[in-house]
Amino acid sequence: MNVVAAIATTALRRYFRDRSNYFFVFLFPLLLILVLGLQFGGIPNMGTVGLIGTGTGARELSEELEQRDLTVQHFDDADEARDLVSRGRIDVAIELPSRWAEGERDLSGTVRITPSSFAKGQAATAAIRQAVASLADRELALGSLVSDGVDRKTAEHAFDRLDSVGPRLSVTKAGDRMENEFQNLGQFDLGAAQQLALFVFLSALTGAIPLIQSRELRVTQRELTTPISTLQLIVGEGLGRIAIALVQGLYIVAGTALLFGVSWGDPIATAATVTMFCGASAGAGLVIGALMDNVNAAAGTSVGVGLVTAALGGSMMPIEFFPSGLLVISRVTPHHWAYRAFATIQRDGGGIGDVLGPLGVLAAMIFVLIPLASVLLRRAVARP
């Protein structure tokens, strides 16, 4: 244990001796939090919707959407709205069937929803579907009252009174999981969890670089001629990297919670998830560091792998929107399991007992990656 500690503390000492690393541990996560804050704004905002048309039907939908914390902008030109979506200026464009938009009680036709490819666009789409469904339900109910001979005005009045009398019965359709999925989630909560995974993993992957440098310096080779095992060396290096990743991860959790009121949920479950995710991330960094001999190539690979796994693991688009094939592939990333754990903790108020599954997978990743790195390092030191 003393041996492992000696290697871990040396890794940390060397890391923090390079002053520029203070930036990555303490300042960069803070900047990241600030950028997140700006992106989502201080007030909860599910996204901005471009609604085409200005008729009664459009106005009704607009009210429904605003009730769901979406910001609505009205457009006359569908192309203009879609163009803004593709440029990321608004999150979704909605085009109602023209008769509905004008206020006719005719729900036939298709509602065209054009979301941006960003997480917010996807999440807003879920809220829009809910809003449209709710309007449609109301219209169906009204329609059946009218056909039973009730005057439309009276029927609408009755519905409006129903609203103000409350408690309102919220009906969510079974089978459309998506509607429920993000309900207990401030949008900022999702983004913070996604960014944490992306950043911590990326940062941990660059832990490959000091591992390669130690080999270039021939220190690794010399260490392996002392009475220590390769596994001890890898675990020591790994613990050093996990400590750095943990500081970054917990810093992001604390920073977003304090500054932007992100609700991370149960602290123990969150800390456990961050820890296991840091472990798996550091393990992946060690594997790259043992596999590759060139620092520049390793840095490039780390960034590439970091971004691709982040995308696959739900750090860019929520995995709920993944087609099933992609969802299967997604499971190889630690992000996927961290995402699922965070989802349980944040949305369902889950505790540590509820996330043992995803944490178990992350633990299994650690137990595969660390010995793998050890074997690869043995080979690496035999190379000239």
Add this chain to the structure above:
Amino acid sequence: MTAAMSGSNTAPPVLSVNGLTKAFGSRRAVDDVSFEISPGETYGLLGPNGAGKTTTISMIAGLLKPDSGHIRLCGFEDGPTRREARAHLGLVPQDLAIYPDLTARENLVLFGRLQGIPRRRLRERADEVLDVIGLSDRSGDLTKEYSGGMKRRLNIGIGLLHQPDLLILDEPTVGVDPQSRNAILESVEALSREGLALLYTTHYMEEAERLCDRIGIVDQGSMVAEGTVDELLRITGEADAVSLSGSGSVLEATRALGKANGVVAASGDGTTISLTVADAPTHLASLLATAAREGMAVTDVDVSRPDLEDVFLHLTGRALRD
């Protein structure tokens, strides 16, 4: 320790290497190399760049797995694969193996902890080593600020820290200035005097001659000859050339010396006698006495011996240094 006694009266060797072989692809970097080092002995591996010295050492230190062969290290039959065996070994690698962004003391403490030296003892021991390598007053400076010679000394210090039974030095003087080089050679001599067994590799024959009790000459992975310097020099079959200059009865002296012990051939003009002598150092005193007895006043003596360079040339047909 599970010391395996091989001989009955002699101490077992600290290192015994048998039939060691290692190929990289089709190239045999080390080919059936065998040798032994007794306690207190300084053993040299002398050979040009690429001869396989570092590869041999890497196998002895457990960094490379031999293709075949056997290494017995400090009594451990399975050699450096046993962690306890590696604790008896000190390695000073050919390339500096220190962290430039740590101080000398931090480097020493890291390796001391890996060697399992208890904390308190380690602090004392680091001080002792810093003293020995002459870095006490710079021990708190980052090693990247050190001169090449200082780094080399620290590199050696790390190998000594845990007081190993065998210290391996892989070309410790390569790339250092003459002054530092001499300091390194002197400290190696001091270690040897203290009774430490040393394995010293070099491609400088003067270093091997100066430091080593026995030398193995390696070339292209194979050990081509082994022995003390004298034994190796004898391989060439070349005798020493001795020339005596002076005045007096030079011709009489020439005639008498031609019949003297150890002299193979003698010739002389009026002032200088050229002798071919089988083992000049042994016979020089009696040769000078003979010349004096014959009435020659010797003013100048020149002995030129064949050196290891000649031995290497003789054995391989190539020069040691290219």
